Amino acid sequence: MSDTDGKKPLGLGGGRPGQVKQSFSHGRTKSVVVETKRKRVVVPKPGAAKTTGTSNPALGDPSKRPAGITDAEMERRLKALQAAKHREAEEAIQRAADEKAREEERERRRAEIEAKEREDREREEALRLKAEEDQRKAREAELRAQKKEEVRKPAAAAAAPVDPAAAEAAESRAATKGVTVGAPRKTDRERDGRGAATDRDARAKAKTTEDARRTGRLSLNDALQGGEGGRQRSMAAMKRKQEKARQKAMGFGQKAEKQVRDVQLPEVIVVSELANRMAERAADVVKSLMKMGMMVSINESIDADTAELIIEEFGHKAVRVSDADVEQVIDTVKDKDEDRLPRxxxxxxxxxxxxxxxxxxxxxxxxxxxxxxxxxxxxxxxxxxxxxxxxxxxxxxxxxxxxxxxxxxxxxxxxxxxxxxxxxxxxxxxxxxxxxxxxxxxxxxxxxxxxxxxxxxxxxxxxxxxxxxxxxxxxxxxxxxxxxxxxxxxxxxxxxxxxxxxxxxxxxxxLRANPERSASGAVIEAKLDVGRGPVATVLVQNGTLKRGDIFVVGEQWGKVRALINDQGERIEEAGPSVPVEVLGLNGTPEAGDVLNVVDTEAQAREIADYRIKAAKDKRAAAGAATTLEQLMAKAKADKSVAELPILVKADVQGSAEAIVQAMEKIGNDEVRVRVLHSGVGAITETDIGLAEASGAPVIGFNVRANAPARASANQKGVEIRYYSVIYDLVDDIKAAASGLLKNEVREHFIGYAAIKEVFKVSGVGKVAGCLVTEGVARRSAGVRLLRDNVVIHEGTLKTLKRFKDEVKEVISGQECGMAFENYDDIRNGDVIEIFEREEIVRKL
The missing domain is CATH 3.40.50.300 (P-loop containing nucleotide triphosphate hydrolases)
Structure with missing residues (x-):
C-alpha cells in the first residue's frame, strides 16, 4: 500500500493507480495508493456475430439476457440509463451551485451583522468618551472657580489694617534692648528670610493638599504629610462645605416659611391620614400624641377633638367636616329658566x-x-x-x-x-x-x-x-x-x-328640564341578569345620561357600560323623561333609589361606602334600642309563636320586595312566616346551604336554580318551589303556615251515669255498677269522675259491660259496669260524665 518500504505497490492486474486520503482519530490522515479496475469489455466472436444476424455488439451477449428481451428493448433501456445518469450529474452540479450561493449569502449576512455591531460599539464608545469629557470639563470649571475664590480671600486678609497696639508693643520692646526697630540685625534678617521661606513652603504644601482634597484625588503620602502639620478637614467636611456653598448660590440656604394649611377633620381620622393632610411627618404626629399621654401607632384612629389639638399644635387650622359631606359633590344647583327645555x-x-x-x-x-x-x-x-x-x-x-x-x-x-x-x-x-x-x-x-x-x-x-x-x-x-x-x-x-x-x-x-346638566333619575326596577350582571331600569328626570358616565345609585355605584331603550336597542345617551336599562353597576340597587352622575370614580365609591356604613349603623341602632325586659318578652313570644322560615329569590327587586311584604301579612298570634333571605337572581348553592341550615324551603319567583344548586338541593333534601304568579305563591305559603296551627279541639257531652254500687273483681280491680241517667255511655269516649260536682279524675274507660258481656255503648235507663283505666278511687254516689272530643283543622 505505501511506497515507503520500497516494495512494489499492491494492485490488480491491468488497473490504473490512484490515491485516496484516509482520516483517523485525533486529526491524523494518511494517503493510500489504490488501483482503479478497468471495465471489462467483452468482444463477441466472429462466429457468434454471424449467428445473431442484426444484433448490436454494444448490447452484449444475447444468450446472457433475460428471456424475452429483444435488441430494441435492450437499446431503449441503455438509452434510459444514460439519460438518468446525465440527469443526475446535472442535478448534482445544480445542488453544488445552490449550496455555494447559500454559503455566500450566509457569509454576506454575517459580515453585515458584524459591521452593524461594530458600528454600535463605536457609537457607544464615542458617547461614553463625550460624557467623560463633559464631566471632566465641568470639574475643571468648578476647580477654577474655587481657586479664584481662594485667591480673593488671602488678598482681602492682606489688605486688612495692622493692629496699632501690636506695633507699639514691638517698638517698646526694641527700645528697652537698645536695638533700632527699623534696622534689624543681619542674623535676624537671615532668620526671618529662612522663616518666610519655610512658611511659603508650608503654605504651598497645604494649598496643594487642600486642592487635592477638593478634587477628591488625595494620595496616602499627602494625607500623612498633611496630618503632621495639625488637624486637617476631612473629605466629608469639604463636600458639606461645597454643598452649602452651592445651595447658598442657588438661594436654597434660607429656611422656608411654614405654610399654614386648612385641615379637613372628620369625626374619626387615622393618624397617618392626619399627618398626610397636615403635610407633616407621621413620626412627629405620633411623638406629639405620646406627649399628650396617648400611646398610639400611625395606623390607629383618634377622635376629632384630639386631632384638633394636634392640628393647632402644628400651627394649622382645623376645619370640621361630617361624613355626610361626601354627598355634597352631587349636583344640586338649581337650573336657570333659559336652560330648561320642554320634556x-x-x-x-x-x-x-x-x-x-x-x-x-x-x-x-x-x-x-x-x-x-x-x-x-x-x-x-x-x-x-x-x-x-x-x-x-x-x-x-x-x-x-x-x-x-x-x-x-x-x-x-x-x-x-x-x-x-x-x-x-x-x-x-x-x-x-x-x-x-x-x-x-x-x-x-x-x-x-x-x-x-x-x-x-x-x-x-x-x-x-x-x-x-x-x-x-x-x-x-x-x-x-x-x-x-x-x-x-x-x-x-x-x-x-x-x-x-x-x-x-x-x-x-x-313640563321642563335642563338636558345639559349632570344626569339624575329614579330606579323603576332592578334585576340581576345572567350574562349582563346587575341591570337597573332608570327613568331619567334631569340632565342627559351618557355612555361612560360614572354614577352612584343608593348603596351601589358604577360606570354606564351600555344604555338600552324600551325597544331593546342600544343608544348612546338618554335625555329627560326617557326610560332606559343601565348596565355597568357593581351591585343590584333597590327599586326607588335615585341615580346621580358624579365626576370621578373615587367620589362614587366614597359616597357608596358612606351610605353602606350609614345603613349598617341604622340597623345596629334599631337592634340596640331595646331593653332587657323587651328582649325577654320577645323571647317568650317567639317560643309561643310557630315560624315558617322561607328563602325568596325573584327576577327583579320589585317582585322580591312585594313578596316579602305579602309574607309579613301572613300569620296570627300563633303562626308567622319568616323570610330568612330575599334577593334577586338565580338560586345558588349559597341559598341551598342557608335553607338547609334553617330547615326552610326555597321559593323561586320567575327564576330557576342553577345546576350546582339543584344537585346540592337533591343531596341535602332542600325543597325548591317555583312560581310565576304571586297569587299561587301567597296561597301555598298560607296553606303551609296553616299546617303549623294547632287543631281546635271541641268537646261534646253525650251522657251521664250515676254509680250505684262498687264491686271488687279479681284481676280487674274496682268496678262501678252504674245507671245511665242521660244520653249514651260509649266505650271509646272520654270520661270524668265527678264527686260533689268537682272533677276528681279524667281519663278513659278500661271496660264497659252489660251483665257479663263487653259492649260498645249503653243507652239511657240501662245499667252497666264501668272500670277506669289506672284509677280505682270510686265511691257510691259519684257521677260519671261521658264526652267525645272533635278536632277541627284551622286555617289562616
Missing part, C-alpha cells in the same frame, strides 16, 4: 287588577305585553315611550294592580307627572283603585280617569263616576275638575281622546 310627560297607568291597564297600554303601543306576563297580570313596572300621531312623545309607566304590589304603585306615583286611573266599566271601584287614588293624591299629581271596557254589554260608566264621588274624585261629567274618558282597549274606542287629554294636561303643567 315629555311621564304618565303612570294605575288601577285595580284585571281592569285592563296593560291592555290599554298595549292598544296605545300596538304591542302585546299581557301575553308575556304570567297569569295575564302585570308583575313588573314596565316603562315605555310612545309617539302619538300628532308627534307628541309620551313616557308611560305600567304598574301592577295586585294587592302585593303596593310599594311598586307608590314608586310609580312618586316619579310621575300624570296618573291615568283605569276603572272597568263593568265593575266598580275596588280596593286597589282606592289605593291608587291615595297614591296620586299623596304625590300631588293630576289624575285622568279612563273608564275601560266600555264595549261590554253590562258596562255602566255612570256607576263608576258615582262610585268615585265617595273617594273625593269628581269628574268633569259630574261638574268636577278631573278629566274622564270612556275607552275600550279591545276595540280602540276613545284612545285618541285619552291621548289628547294627556297632551292637554301636559301642556297645562308646562
Amino acid at each position: 315629555p310627560p311621564i304618565v303612570t297607568i294605575m288601577g285595580h287588577v284585571d281592569h285592563g291597564k296593560t291592555s290599554l297600554l298595549d292598544a296605545i303601543r300596538k304591542t302585546s305585553v299581557v301575553s308575556g306576563e304570567a297569569g295575564g297580570i302585570t308583575q313588573h313596572i314596565g316603562a315605555y315611550q310612545v309617539t302619538t300621531e300628532s308627534g307628541a312623545v309620551l313616557t308611560f309607566l305600567d304598574t301592577p294592580g295586585h294587592a302585593a304590589f303596593t310599594s311598586m304603585r307608590s314608586r310609580g306615583a312618586q316619579v310621575t307627572d300624570i296618573v291615568v286611573l283605569v276603572v272597568a266599566a263593568d265593575d266598580q271601584v275596588m280596593p286597589q283603585t282606592v289605593e291608587a287614588i291615595a297614591h296620586a293624591k299623596a304625590a300631588n299629581v293630576p289624575m285622568i280617569v279612563a273608564i275601560n271596557k266600555i264595549d261590554k254589554y253590562e258596562a255602566n260608566p255612570q256607576k263608576v263616576r258615582t262610585d268615585l264621588l265617595q273617594h273625593s274624585v269628581v269628574v268633569e261629567a259630574m261638574s268636577g275638575d278631573v278629566l274622564d274618558v270612556e275607552v275600550s282597549a279591545k276595540t280602540g274606542l276613545g284612545l285618541d281622546k285619552l291621548l289628547e287629554a294627556i297632551s292637554l294636561q301636559a301642556e297645562i303643567l308646562d
Whole structure:
C-alpha cells in the first residue's frame, strides 16, 4: 500500500493507480495508493456475430439476457440509463451551485451583522468618551472657580489694617534692648528670610493638599504629610462645605416659611391620614400624641377633638367636616329658566287588577305585553315611550294592580307627572283603585280617569263616576275638575281622546328640564341578569345620561357600560323623561333609589361606602334600642309563636320586595312566616346551604336554580318551589303556615251515669255498677269522675259491660259496669260524665 518500504505497490492486474486520503482519530490522515479496475469489455466472436444476424455488439451477449428481451428493448433501456445518469450529474452540479450561493449569502449576512455591531460599539464608545469629557470639563470649571475664590480671600486678609497696639508693643520692646526697630540685625534678617521661606513652603504644601482634597484625588503620602502639620478637614467636611456653598448660590440656604394649611377633620381620622393632610411627618404626629399621654401607632384612629389639638399644635387650622359631606359633590344647583327645555310627560297607568291597564297600554303601543306576563297580570313596572300621531312623545309607566304590589304603585306615583286611573266599566271601584287614588293624591299629581271596557254589554260608566264621588274624585261629567274618558282597549274606542287629554294636561303643567346638566333619575326596577350582571331600569328626570358616565345609585355605584331603550336597542345617551336599562353597576340597587352622575370614580365609591356604613349603623341602632325586659318578652313570644322560615329569590327587586311584604301579612298570634333571605337572581348553592341550615324551603319567583344548586338541593333534601304568579305563591305559603296551627279541639257531652254500687273483681280491680241517667255511655269516649260536682279524675274507660258481656255503648235507663283505666278511687254516689272530643283543622 505505501511506497515507503520500497516494495512494489499492491494492485490488480491491468488497473490504473490512484490515491485516496484516509482520516483517523485525533486529526491524523494518511494517503493510500489504490488501483482503479478497468471495465471489462467483452468482444463477441466472429462466429457468434454471424449467428445473431442484426444484433448490436454494444448490447452484449444475447444468450446472457433475460428471456424475452429483444435488441430494441435492450437499446431503449441503455438509452434510459444514460439519460438518468446525465440527469443526475446535472442535478448534482445544480445542488453544488445552490449550496455555494447559500454559503455566500450566509457569509454576506454575517459580515453585515458584524459591521452593524461594530458600528454600535463605536457609537457607544464615542458617547461614553463625550460624557467623560463633559464631566471632566465641568470639574475643571468648578476647580477654577474655587481657586479664584481662594485667591480673593488671602488678598482681602492682606489688605486688612495692622493692629496699632501690636506695633507699639514691638517698638517698646526694641527700645528697652537698645536695638533700632527699623534696622534689624543681619542674623535676624537671615532668620526671618529662612522663616518666610519655610512658611511659603508650608503654605504651598497645604494649598496643594487642600486642592487635592477638593478634587477628591488625595494620595496616602499627602494625607500623612498633611496630618503632621495639625488637624486637617476631612473629605466629608469639604463636600458639606461645597454643598452649602452651592445651595447658598442657588438661594436654597434660607429656611422656608411654614405654610399654614386648612385641615379637613372628620369625626374619626387615622393618624397617618392626619399627618398626610397636615403635610407633616407621621413620626412627629405620633411623638406629639405620646406627649399628650396617648400611646398610639400611625395606623390607629383618634377622635376629632384630639386631632384638633394636634392640628393647632402644628400651627394649622382645623376645619370640621361630617361624613355626610361626601354627598355634597352631587349636583344640586338649581337650573336657570333659559336652560330648561320642554320634556315629555311621564304618565303612570294605575288601577285595580284585571281592569285592563296593560291592555290599554298595549292598544296605545300596538304591542302585546299581557301575553308575556304570567297569569295575564302585570308583575313588573314596565316603562315605555310612545309617539302619538300628532308627534307628541309620551313616557308611560305600567304598574301592577295586585294587592302585593303596593310599594311598586307608590314608586310609580312618586316619579310621575300624570296618573291615568283605569276603572272597568263593568265593575266598580275596588280596593286597589282606592289605593291608587291615595297614591296620586299623596304625590300631588293630576289624575285622568279612563273608564275601560266600555264595549261590554253590562258596562255602566255612570256607576263608576258615582262610585268615585265617595273617594273625593269628581269628574268633569259630574261638574268636577278631573278629566274622564270612556275607552275600550279591545276595540280602540276613545284612545285618541285619552291621548289628547294627556297632551292637554301636559301642556297645562308646562313640563321642563335642563338636558345639559349632570344626569339624575329614579330606579323603576332592578334585576340581576345572567350574562349582563346587575341591570337597573332608570327613568331619567334631569340632565342627559351618557355612555361612560360614572354614577352612584343608593348603596351601589358604577360606570354606564351600555344604555338600552324600551325597544331593546342600544343608544348612546338618554335625555329627560326617557326610560332606559343601565348596565355597568357593581351591585343590584333597590327599586326607588335615585341615580346621580358624579365626576370621578373615587367620589362614587366614597359616597357608596358612606351610605353602606350609614345603613349598617341604622340597623345596629334599631337592634340596640331595646331593653332587657323587651328582649325577654320577645323571647317568650317567639317560643309561643310557630315560624315558617322561607328563602325568596325573584327576577327583579320589585317582585322580591312585594313578596316579602305579602309574607309579613301572613300569620296570627300563633303562626308567622319568616323570610330568612330575599334577593334577586338565580338560586345558588349559597341559598341551598342557608335553607338547609334553617330547615326552610326555597321559593323561586320567575327564576330557576342553577345546576350546582339543584344537585346540592337533591343531596341535602332542600325543597325548591317555583312560581310565576304571586297569587299561587301567597296561597301555598298560607296553606303551609296553616299546617303549623294547632287543631281546635271541641268537646261534646253525650251522657251521664250515676254509680250505684262498687264491686271488687279479681284481676280487674274496682268496678262501678252504674245507671245511665242521660244520653249514651260509649266505650271509646272520654270520661270524668265527678264527686260533689268537682272533677276528681279524667281519663278513659278500661271496660264497659252489660251483665257479663263487653259492649260498645249503653243507652239511657240501662245499667252497666264501668272500670277506669289506672284509677280505682270510686265511691257510691259519684257521677260519671261521658264526652267525645272533635278536632277541627284551622286555617289562616
